[in-house]
Amino acid sequence: MQRQILKNKNKITVVNAILIVVGFLSKWTVGNIEIFTWSLVIASVLGVSPIAIQAYQALRVKVVSIDVLVTIAVIGAFLIRNFEESAIVTFLFLFGAYLEQRTLNKTRSAIKELTEMAPENALKLMEDGEFLEVEVDEVDVGDILLVKTGAKIPVDGTVLTGEGSINEASITGESIPVAKEKGSKVYAGTILDNGTIQIVADRVGEDTTFGKIIELVEEAQDSKSEAERFIDRFSKYYTPAVLVLAFIVWLISRNIELAITILVLGCPGALVIGVPVSHVAGIGNGARHGVLLKGSEVISDFSRLDTMVFDKTGTLTVGNPSVAEKEYYGDKIEEALGYLASIERESDHPLAKAVLEDISEITISVVEDTEVIKGEGIIASVNGHRVAVGNVALMERENVKIDERAKNDIARFEKNGNSLVLTSVNGELKVLMGVRDQIRPGVKDDLMKLKKLRVKNLIVLSGDNQGTVDLVSSKLGLTEAHGNMLPEDKSAYIKKLIEKGHIVAFVGDGVNDSPSLALANIGIAMGSGTDVAIETSDVVLMNSDFSRLPHALGLTKATARNMRQNIIIAVGVVMILLASLIFSDWMNMSIGMLVHEGSILAVILNGMRLLRYKLRQ
Numbered sequence: 001m002q003r004q005i006l007k008n009k010n011k012i013t014v015v016n017a018i019l020i021v022v023g024f025l026s027k028w029t030v031g032n033i034e035i036f037t038w039s040l041v042i043a044s045v046l047g048v049s050p051i052a053i054q055a056y057q058a059l060r061v062k063v064v065s066i067d068v069l070v071t072i073a074v075i076g077a078f079l080i081r082n083f084e085e086s087a088i089v090t091f092l093f094l095f096g097a098y099l100e101q102r103t104l105n106k107t108r109s110a111i112k113e114l115t116e117m118a119p120e121n122a123l124k125l126m127e128d129g130e131f132l133e134v135e136v137d138e139v140d141v142g143d144i145l146l147v148k149t150g151a152k153i154p155v156d157g158t159v160l161t162g163e164g165s166i167n168e169a170s171i172t173g174e175s176i177p178v179a180k181e182k183g184s185k186v187y188a189g190t191i192l193d194n195g196t197i198q199i200v201a202d203r204v205g206e207d208t209t210f211g212k213i214i215e216l217v218e219e220a221q222d223s224k225s226e227a228e229r230f231i232d233r234f235s236k237y238y239t240p241a242v243l244v245l246a247f248i249v250w251l252i253s254r255n256i257e258l259a260i261t262i263l264v265l266g267c268p269g270a271l272v273i274g275v276p277v278s279h280v281a282g283i284g285n286g287a288r289h290g291v292l293l294k295g296s297e298v299i300s301d302f303s304r305l306d307t308m309v310f311d312k313t314g315t316l317t318v319g320n321p322s323v324a325e326k327e328y329y330g331d332k333i334e335e336a337l338g339y340l341a342s343i344e345r346e347s348d349h350p351l352a353k354a355v356l357e358d359i360s361e362i363t364i365s366v367v368e369d370t371e372v373i374k375g376e377g378i379i380a381s382v383n384g385h386r387v388a389v390g391n392v393a394l395m396e397r398e399n400v401k402i403d404e405r406a407k408n409d410i411a412r413f414e415k416n417g418n419s420l421v422l423t424s425v426n427g428e429l430k431v432l433m434g435v436r437d438q439i440r441p442g443v444k445d446d447l448m449k450l451k452k453l454r455v456k457n458l459i460v461l462s463g464d465n466q467g468t469v470d471l472v473s474s475k476l477g478l479t480e481a482h483g484n485m486l487p488e489d490k491s492a493y494i495k496k497l498i499e500k501g502h503i504v505a506f507v508g509d510g511v512n513d514s515p516s517l518a519l520a521n522i523g524i525a526m527g528s529g530t531d532v533a534i535e536t537s538d539v540v541l542m543n544s545d546f547s548r549l550p551h552a553l554g555l556t557k558a559t560a561r562n563m564r565q566n567i568i569i570a571v572g573v574v575m576i577l578l579a580s581l582i583f584s585d586w587m588n589m590s591i592g593m594l595v596h597e598g599s600i601l602a603v604i605l606n607g608m609r610l611l612r613y614k615l616r617q
Contacts (some may be wrong), residue, residue, distance in 0.1 A: 009532035013094040019043035040083035047090025076260040082163040085589040122154035159198035164195020265577040270599040274566030277607035282559030290542035303560035311508035312462035317437040323358035325434035336430035355468040417471040449550035554615040566603040573599040
């Protein structure tokens with residue numbers, strides 16, 4: 001019986017409203033007081049039933065909820081034959097609960113949209129060589145899957161054959177399609193806009209990037225901030241206090257209607273709902289824009305931070321060294337570049353890939369008599385020519401003449417933070433290349449936005465040499481730059497900042513960043529970083545998009561501000577209502593409940609504004 005009543009609460013609200021309208025129309029049109037009275041009596045009994053059941057369920061677990069206050073108030077009004085107020089109060093309370101639930105569901109739309117994006121089926125390669133459609137739960141790691149145009153990628157995997165463009169908005173928040181070919185990584189929940197590809201499953205089910213996003217957002221939306229926990233504790237004692245106050249007023253004044261009105265006016269509905277709706281809407285906005293906030297505590301700390309510390313490689317820089325500067329000397333440069341490419345193809349040195357990418361397509365020759373000089377480079381024979389590829393020390397070993405122009409170029413390249421790759425042919429310098437990790441496009445503008453959001457200290461910590469770190473720092477306008485730092489040095493530095501009273505965020509992407517991510521007040525991981533960095537962090541920027549960082553900070557500040565606004569609205573309304581009851585003669589139960597439901601709707605709508613939040617340019 002109880003379950004049926006609660007299940008049909010919305011229908012009861014509609015019937016309640018109809019009975020109230022019928023009652024008042026019969027009184028105002030034909031003056032039939034009997035229909036008026038019985039309509040309101042039935043409306044009161046029908047309306048209070050779901051409220052009373054919820055009150056009873058709360059009392060069973062020793063909680064004096066808002067439902068208890070309203071139930072007592074309605075029963076009291078009914079006993080003193082004030083049927084108008086008992087009927088209207090039940091309708092307003094039920095209608096307010098309906099609006100509250102509906103708008104709360106909208107604030108949870110981000111997680112709903114995510115779950116609806118989750119793939120359900122996959123085309124799996126069977127033993128007979130045919131592709132058969134199966135449920136995504138039946139896919140295991142190592143299975144080969146076929147994905148056609150318009151289909152969702154069912155798992156995280158690697159492209160085996162084919163190519164196409166994939167919309168990765170569900171992962172990164174960015175709707176521009178990304179080209180994929182053999183060897184490219186693909187993610188569950190993304191959509192193949194065009195082309196046909198075969199992939200091998202690397203991660204399935206909850207282990208996929210998409211599965212982890214859903215899990216993180218669900219956990220974050222279900223978590224409670226310090227403010228919410230305080231309000232829960234406050235409501236636990238406040239609601240019984242209102243009950244006691246109403247009883248004391250009745251004992252002193254013997255005015256039961258006044259006591260009942262106090263019960264209605266003291267309901268803390270807007271206070272209880274105001275903070276959670278801001279919290280859920282803020283996390284939902286982040287999920288839509290490629291920012292995962294792991295819970296309400298993160299919002300509170302993040303919104304107050306004054307210091308942001310960055311790892312350099314892969315965070316402020318691309319993390320993929322490339323040729324930034326180059327100079328050529330003498331003639332037959334095309335031939336010398338071919339020799340350089342031929343030697344670098346056989347090298348596993350980190351700079352070799354950057355050199356080959358820069359040279360691109362060129363004639364490759366056979367390399368013979370290769371000799372690796374540790375810490376200096378490679379000497380080899382190519383087409384009968386002695387070719388040396390390495391640093392300045394190797395050129396000196398080979399007695400290569402370096403004229404004044406080349407010396408100036410070398411000094412300039414080093415000053416610009418480059419690692420040098422020199423190439424000589426038969427003892428004559430031909431090529432000078434400067435390889436360095438490039439600064440991420442747009443990072444400087446993003447850092448300026450962080451400064452405008454009142455981040456006072458922007459600090460870079462790196463394992464690279466101090467000269468390189470200083471160069472990056474000067475280009476980006478950072479507050480401090482520290483190089484030659486091991487992971488334990490970074491952690492110690494962050495600990496020192498926290499001990500000085502700073503609220504510190506650390507931004508990184510690697511395994512070596514995990515201790516710092518865990519130690520900082522807010523750990524922020526670049527989404528394409530390692531799993532351990534993402535698991536350790538409090539905030540994840542999907543697809544390593546640094547531009548999401550200012551949005552994340554602005555969003556948490558807006559969310560914290562929104563929470564405070566809702567608390568002020570809720571407390572202010574209660575104070576105004578109680579003051580009106582004391583200092584005026586027009587305040588009653590119906591008006592009080594109407595204002596209360598209006599305040600609940602106001603805080604919900606205020607919270608929902610966060611769903612549309614965008615950082616101002």
